[in-house]
Amino acid sequence: MSNLRTPLYQWHVDHKARMVPFGGWEMPVQYAGIGPEHKAVRSGAGLFDISHMARVSFGGTAALALLEKVFTNSVATMKDGQVRYGLVCKEDGGILDDILVYRWPSGFAAVVNASNREKILAWLEPHRTGLAVEIQDRTFDTAMIAVQGPKSVELVAGLFADDVSGLKYYYATPTQYLGNPCVVSRTGYTGEDGFEVIVPNALGVALWDEFVAKGAVPCGLGARDTLRLEAAMPLYGHELNESIDPIHAGLAWAVKLDKGEFIGRDAIRKATADTTKPVRVGLEIEGKRAAREGCAITDADNATVGTVTSGSLCPGVDKSLAMGYVDPRVASVGSALDIDVRGTKLPATVVPLPFYKRKK
Amino acid sequence: MSNPSNLRYATSHEWAKQDGDIATVGVTAFAVEQLTEPTYLELPAVGAALKAGDKFGIIESYKSTSDLYSPVAGTVVERNEPLVDEGKRKGDPKPVNDDAFGAGWMVKIKLAPGATLDHLLTAEQYDQQLASEGH
Numbered sequence: 001m002s003n004l005r006t007p008l009y010q011w012h013v014d015h016k017a018r019m020v021p022f023g024g025w026e027m028p029v030q031y032a033g034i035g036p037e038h039k040a041v042r043s044g045a046g047l048f049d050i051s052h053m054a055r056v057s058f059g060g061t062a063a064l065a066l067l068e069k070v071f072t073n074s075v076a077t078m079k080d081g082q083v084r085y086g087l088v089c090k091e092d093g094g095i096l097d098d099i100l101v102y103r104w105p106s107g108f109a110a111v112v113n114a115s116n117r118e119k120i121l122a123w124l125e126p127h128r129t130g131l132a133v134e135i136q137d138r139t140f141d142t143a144m145i146a147v148q149g150p151k152s153v154e155l156v157a158g159l160f161a162d163d164v165s166g167l168k169y170y171y172a173t174p175t176q177y178l179g180n181p182c183v184v185s186r187t188g189y190t191g192e193d194g195f196e197v198i199v200p201n202a203l204g205v206a207l208w209d210e211f212v213a214k215g216a217v218p219c220g221l222g223a224r225d226t227l228r229l230e231a232a233m234p235l236y237g238h239e240l241n242e243s244i245d246p247i248h249a250g251l252a253w254a255v256k257l258d259k260g261e262f263i264g265r266d267a268i269r270k271a272t273a274d275t276t277k278p279v280r281v282g283l284e285i286e287g288k289r290a291a292r293e294g295c296a297i298t299d300a301d302n303a304t305v306g307t308v309t310s311g312s313l314c315p316g317v318d319k320s321l322a323m324g325y326v327d328p329r330v331a332s333v334g335s336a337l338d339i340d341v342r343g344t345k346l347p348a349t350v351v352p353l354p355f356y357k358r359k360k
Numbered sequence: 361m362s363n364p365s366n367l368r369y370a371t372s373h374e375w376a377k378q379d380g381d382i383a384t385v386g387v388t389a390f391a392v393e394q395l396t397e398p399t400y401l402e403l404p405a406v407g408a409a410l411k412a413g414d415k416f417g418i419i420e421s422y423k424s425t426s427d428l429y430s431p432v433a434g435t436v437v438e439r440n441e442p443l444v445d446e447g448k449r450k451g452d453p454k455p456v457n458d459d460a461f462g463a464g465w466m467v468k469i470k471l472a473p474g475a476t477l478d479h480l481l482t483a484e485q486y487d488q489q490l491a492s493e494g495h
Binding site for chain 2: 018029030033034035222225226287288289290292312313315341342
């Protein structure tokens, strides 16, 4: 099966990006280098093609009811224009995806992980049966571009029909770009201030070029991964999967057990009392060597107490950082552990998450 | 990128350059591009004996951790010391990223008696390998 291409595919190739398959799409992993791209986002502004993310719209009188049923966070309490992070879970509490829900006066939208687009659309089908809901997959009609970093607020100035610089964090607004409808949200996946813009396909390259001309540095998935790791944001398929529940993933804040019935609620409530299952922690590793997904985490007696889910040298803090799941008995901050990297034990310490927090 | 014609290449993307009985060894610019910029390098001690194809070190990047394989048989006589950690001094593998075929060399190996570079690919053959892999 060949990979899908975003409206910016040719731009990436023309600008010497190294392209890799990701979530069913052919995406840039880097242009100039992961280190400089990462640092551009921390100190200036970086630009990401995130058109591979699935964009789904929900209309009809029962859209709210459907979303409340499948989403762990509260939807009814959202204001118009608000964006909220949460999970879609199975009955047993296992995570099917982590998504963003947008509330509009006339309906809702969701941004879903690329690799889970088909799974989530299929999951919604039986649950919408009998409900007055129209679901539209808009992924292939639109491009999605993220501009991230402390300078991103300067870069969006004057680009859209409305001034978006006053948007609050995790709010979105419909506006126009070059006379065409678009959506701008103050959201991101880097731990910095920033915006994500959804525009019709045909305007993707124009908007991208405009950001580049204003000084935004094109960034690939490599920098996106090290940035989100520093910010301790989970990545589906690594920190999250169908056998992990939101509580042990450290995402209890994105679950509203008292909002009413939703799929997975009873199992998640039970999970809150389960003190035996592995929990997500942050690990800081001595030296420059990286821990990788799948590496065993061991205790002082050399017993395996967990597994690494993501790890890399992180260019911003210049430390080797990892996230993983460990036995709750060794999960407290300060806990001294080892990570087995191809037979070499790297000393590591459990540290508070996130590793990096921007100054407000 | 162009692969210098005066070097020989292993299918595993190391290069070797012969000067008398000494072979200088590194990884190709193509390998570096695939790995993304190197962040950490581990090399054998001077005096280590290697057979062609032996693992001789580790190269890490932001994205991956990979083994390095010796393209030739012999004994390590010199390492590119600034690239690797030594005691408290932290190595900086940046030259591997910036100049893979030059300043980014990794080790010098004194060829074992009778050892040659004849089994390695020529630049033209290595180009063909990359092309056949779709690069």
